[in-house]
Amino acid sequence: MQLEKVYEPRRFEPHWAQWWVESGIYRAEWQPGKPVFSLVIPPPNVTGSLHMGHMLEHTEIDVTVRWHRMKGDVTLWLPGTDHAGIATEMVVSRQLQAKGIQYRRDLSREEFEKKVWEWKAESGGTIKRQMIQIGTSCDWSRERFTYDPGMSRAVREVFVTLYEKGVIYRGEYMVNWCPGCNTAISDLETVHEETAGHMWHIRYGPLVVATTRPETMLGDTAVAVNPRDERYAGLTSVTLPLVNREIPVVRDEIADPEFGSGAVKITPAHDPNDFEAGKRHNLPIIQVIGQDARMTDAAGKYAGLDRYEARKRIVEDLQALGVLERVEDYTVSLGKCQRCRTVVEPLVSKQWFVRTKPLAAKAIAAVDEKRIEIIPEVWVKTWNEWMHNIRDWCISRQLWWGHRIPVWYCDSCGYEMASRDDVATCPKCSGPLRQDPDVLDTWFSSGLWPFSTLGWPDQTEDLKHFYPTTLLITGFDILFFWVARMSMLGIEFMGEVPFRKVYIHGLVRDAEKQKMSKTKGNVIDPLVVTEEYGTDAVRMALLTGAAPGTDIVFSPERLDTSRAFSNKIWNAARFLFLNMERCSVDPWMAEDVNAYLPAANAAVEDRWIFSRLNECAREMNRAIDSCRYHEAAQSVWHFIYDDFCDWYIELKKMKFVEGCGLNDDWRNLLAVFESALRLLHPVMPFLTEELWHRLGGAEGKSISLLAYPQFDPARYDSEAEREIGLLQDVIRAARNLRADLGLDPKMPLEGRVSIAVDEVAVQRLAGLKITVGEVRKTGVVRSTAAFDLSIDVPAGQMEVQKKRVEKEREQLEKNIANCRRQLSDEVFLGKAPAKVIDSIRAKLAEYEAQLAKLNAL
RNA sequence: GGGCGGUUAGCUCAGCCGGUUAGAGCGCCUGCCUUACAAGCAGGAGGUCCACGGUUCGAUCCCGUGACCGCCCA
Numbered sequence: 001m002q003l004e005k006v007y008e009p010r011r012f013e014p015h016w017a018q019w020w021v022e023s024g025i026y027r028a029e030w031q032p033g034k035p036v037f038s039l040v041i042p043p044p045n046v047t048g049s050l051h052m053g054h055m056l057e058h059t060e061i062d063v064t065v066r067w068h069r070m071k072g073d074v075t076l077w078l079p080g081t082d083h084a085g086i087a088t089e090m091v092v093s094r095q096l097q098a099k100g101i102q103y104r105r106d107l108s109r110e111e112f113e114k115k116v117w118e119w120k121a122e123s124g125g126t127i128k129r130q131m132i133q134i135g136t137s138c139d140w141s142r143e144r145f146t147y148d149p150g151m152s153r154a155v156r157e158v159f160v161t162l163y164e165k166g167v168i169y170r171g172e173y174m175v176n177w178c179p180g181c182n183t184a185i186s187d188l189e190t191v192h193e194e195t196a197g198h199m200w201h202i203r204y205g206p207l208v209v210a211t212t213r214p215e216t217m218l219g220d221t222a223v224a225v226n227p228r229d230e231r232y233a234g235l236t237s238v239t240l241p242l243v244n245r246e247i248p249v250v251r252d253e254i255a256d257p258e259f260g261s262g263a264v265k266i267t268p269a270h271d272p273n274d275f276e277a278g279k280r281h282n283l284p285i286i287q288v289i290g291q292d293a294r295m296t297d298a299a300g301k302y303a304g305l306d307r308y309e310a311r312k313r314i315v316e317d318l319q320a321l322g323v324l325e326r327v328e329d330y331t332v333s334l335g336k337c338q339r340c341r342t343v344v345e346p347l348v349s350k351q352w353f354v355r356t357k358p359l360a361a362k363a364i365a366a367v368d369e370k371r372i373e374i375i376p377e378v379w380v381k382t383w384n385e386w387m388h389n390i391r392d393w394c395i396s397r398q399l400w401w402g403h404r405i406p407v408w409y410c411d412s413c414g415y416e417m418a419s420r421d422d423v424a425t426c427p428k429c430s431g432p433l434r435q436d437p438d439v440l441d442t443w444f445s446s447g448l449w450p451f452s453t454l455g456w457p458d459q460t461e462d463l464k465h466f467y468p469t470t471l472l473i474t475g476f477d478i479l480f481f482w483v484a485r486m487s488m489l490g491i492e493f494m495g496e497v498p499f500r501k502v503y504i505h506g507l508v509r510d511a512e513k514q515k516m517s518k519t520k521g522n523v524i525d526p527l528v529v530t531e532e533y534g535t536d537a538v539r540m541a542l543l544t545g546a547a548p549g550t551d552i553v554f555s556p557e558r559l560d561t562s563r564a565f566s567n568k569i570w571n572a573a574r575f576l577f578l579n580m581e582r583c584s585v586d587p588w589m590a591e592d593v594n595a596y597l598p599a600a601n602a603a604v605e606d607r608w609i610f611s612r613l614n615e616c617a618r619e620m621n622r623a624i625d626s627c628r629y630h631e632a633a634q635s636v637w638h639f640i641y642d643d644f645c646d647w648y649i650e651l652k653k654m655k656f657v658e659g660c661g662l663n664d665d666w667r668n669l670l671a672v673f674e675s676a677l678r679l680l681h682p683v684m685p686f687l688t689e690e691l692w693h694r695l696g697g698a699e700g701k702s703i704s705l706l707a708y709p710q711f712d713p714a715r716y717d718s719e720a721e722r723e724i725g726l727l728q729d730v731i732r733a734a735r736n737l738r739a740d741l742g743l744d745p746k747m748p749l750e751g752r753v754s755i756a757v758d759e760v761a762v763q764r765l766a767g768l769k770i771t772v773g774e775v776r777k778t779g780v781v782r783s784t785a786a787f788d789l790s791i792d793v794p795a796g797q798m799e800v801q802k803k804r805v806e807k808e809r810e811q812l813e814k815n816i817a818n819c820r821r822q823l824s825d826e827v828f829l830g831k832a833p834a835k836v837i838d839s840i841r842a843k844l845a846e847y848e849a850q851l852a853k854l855n856a857l
Numbered sequence: 858g859g860g861c862g863g864u865u866a867g868c869u870c871a872g873c874c875g876g877u878u879a880g881a882g883c884g885c886c887u888g889c890c891u892u893a894c895a896a897g898c899a900g901g902a903g904g905u906c907c908a909c910g911g912u913u914c915g916a917u918c919c920c921g922u923g924a925c926c927g928c929c930c931a
Contacts, residue, residue, distance in 0.1 A: 005894090544881095561883065
């Protein structure tokens with residue numbers, strides 16, 4: 001029954017991690033009449049391994065999930081991963097490239113897909129191992145992958161249904177084209193970066209236009225001026241330099257008369273605004289830059305040049321022509337591909353889109369009406385801002401890894417059909433059909449995650465019991481990518497929101513508050529830190545900083561502190577076990593520890609610690625329920641460290657009687673310790689499971705399946721709280737006096753106290769032999785409203801006492817003056833609530849009593 | 858350009874509905890190896906709650922303006 005001297009989590013964490021999975025105890029089994037808590041994991045991308053952000057997310061989820069399970073809810077945490085189309089395709093293509101393989105040139109689509117599946121097995125395995133190591137209590141029997149057959153069925157069902165409803169359409173529109181990834185990407189996948197560039201002013205005959213992208217002039221099909229701009233009245237056309245093409249001058253609001261010359265060039269093929277203007281004026285579209293970011297044949301003598309090379313040449317040629325009026329430095333906002341950072345080229349291209357406005361309206365309403373609650377609430381504004389301005393969602397990607405678009409074309413008769421099943425021959429002409437080569441945006445499938453994972457489109461039991469999910473915990477970076485899409489698609493297909501609550505967590509930053517990123521080299525690997533400090537300590541370190549709405553600064557100091565806390569608990573347990581041996585106490589557990597209470601005549605510290613335990617239970621339940629994880633961490637920390645270790649055990653120490661056997665004192669102690677472990681379990685699952693078993697928890701059982709301590713107002717023991725509170729104050733006052741006087745800690749002291757206190761406790765914890773009675777004015781005296789304490793000290797120490805008393809007097813006088821000022825203020829008395837006035841009166845009386853005592857010395 | 862958030866102890870942050878002497882952890886200072894724990898124990902110092910104005914009997918908290926920092930969108 002001995003515990004090793006040093007807390008070494010490596011000795012037991014792997015064991016429990018493995019057992020939790022193998023025992024299958026976290027499989028959700030629905031039972032009628034029981035409350036349900038269900039949550040789906042934000043599926044990590046199979047692009048590698050988990051980082052600290054995942055660990056924070058998983059820790060917050062796990063705390064909540066373990067708490068719900070212990071509360072007795074039917075609890076489902078559904079795990080899984082995301083095929084992450086473009087991201088994974090990039091990872092694998094880079095690996096192939098390193099071996100000299102250009103996948104689109106050297107491999108068939110099938111061969112490439114096989115390679116990606118191999119990679120998926122590896123990355124998915126790593127992710128699962130990591131999750132197991134950090135103690136996530138999910139239901140592995142329900143693990144899913146966004147590209148597994150069930151998901152693919154759901155994807156087809158959704159696509160075809162929306163296609164049939166006309167919500168999904170195909171058309172030639174301007175999209176963000178990434179020449180690096182060779183695919184169209186959505187607006188959300190492009191990031192804008194301020195970059196130093198130039199503004200070139202070019203003369204087009206009688207007017208001057210300005211542009212940051214002179215190479216696009218080859219595709220100009222008009223110049224626009226503002227309809228109200230009188231400078232250009234009557235001008236109907238100009239000649240495009242270099243190309244010598246006659247282009248019209250159109251009147252359009254796109255031209256701002258205040259900006260530059262008031263005239264703008266219109267290139268419908270290469271700018272989203274120009275594209276719209278082009279449609280308004282029926283302008284032709286001349287594409288001069290291709291998907292490979294090289295100039296097309298339409299660019300004449302510049303054909304084949306890279307777009308930047310072409311820019312250089314065109315500027316030179318314009319200069320030679322004498323039509324380059326001037327060049328100025330200009331900051332341009334460049335759209336870049338989120339994945340590969342290549343500058344995106346706006347191109348007109350035939351793609352698939354989802355009409356989002358009607359879907360978004362329902363999602364907006366769901367949040368408005370609090371059918372989806374977003375926490376912290378500040379994110380609601382951001383949500384509304386984006387949702388109200390939502391644009392159609394480009395869902396086709398020119399990739400190989402992902403759900404292939406379920407649309408077939410007949411080249412013989414031109415028939416097009418969307419189908420849930422693969423089709424080979426045209427139903428119209430029996431000619432051969434060809435499937436659309438493109439795949440769907442990865443978010444299209446993850447957007448179905450809360451219901452597709454539960455078996456939809458089949459009406460499964462799981463779907464019935466676990467949808468809508470109770471809570472979603474995720475990061476703000478995917479609020480639109482994912483949360484918004486899930487909301488829209490969930491409402492559309494299930495007729496019900498996908499989750500009742502969304503908690504948005506912060507970002508994990510390094511000790512210098514920097515974002516963790518691979519390029520900065522400041523990433524912390526969860527596996528490495530959990531190995532070093534123990535998973536429990538890392539979890540605790542993350543949670544203590546996890547205040548809603550703030551980022552988490554993750555520093556080594558924080559880890560040290562958390563590990564010290566783990567060690568503290570470990571040693572408290574070790575101490576109990578040592579004394580159990582000394583006292584011949586066998587392991588014992590209360591039948592129903594949550595109902596256990598010390599007897600009415602039990603030692604006051606027993607009644608007190610159960611009262612504190614009850615308060616801590618109140619805090620824990622409230623904090624976890626409201627996603628205030630930092631408060632939960634702090635509250636259980638304080639209970640265990642301060643109340644339990646520093647006071648309760650210290651008070652109990654002196655009462656262990658050798659060979660006493662299991663008596664009520666021991667029962668109280670063991671019961672409160674077990675309850676403390678239960679309170680802590682969601683936060684530090686490994687340590688608590690280990691200690692619970694050492695305490696006598698049966699093999700094959702788990703603390704994680706036991707009932708969580710609940711708050712009961714009747715358990716507040718005001719008498720015990722008052723009594724121990726006084727004892728603590730007396731002990732602190734004595735320690736304080738001793739330190740003030742600079743006395744040797746071992747020097748025996750005698751003193752008097754005006755109220756009845758536990759003399760043994762004062763002796764043991766303050767080294768003071770105390771007698772109840774009148775204080776001795778010859779000693780040093782400390783007075784509070786509740787008691788007076790005097791300590792006999794050798795002569796010559798009174799100077800310190802005088803100084804201290806003076807300081808105290810000053811403070812009291814200040815407080816008294818302050819109270820009096822308020823109480824003599826008529827307006828204050830007239831307007832402040834009685835409660836506040838009463839409390840000030842009470843305070844004043846207290847201060848005055850204390851001052852009187854001080855003055856009587 | 859539009860929007861959002863932040864500014865509280867040396868550091869990282871709490872502080873709910875406006876009302877005690879504004880809190881915690883780390884760090885710092887002093888003293889202790891007190892038979893669980895030096896990854897520990899006891900005690901202590903440290904604050905113009907960014908600035909200015911307003912509302913209020915009363916403002917760290919609400920409102921306005923400004924400064925600085927960060928983020929999102931175009």
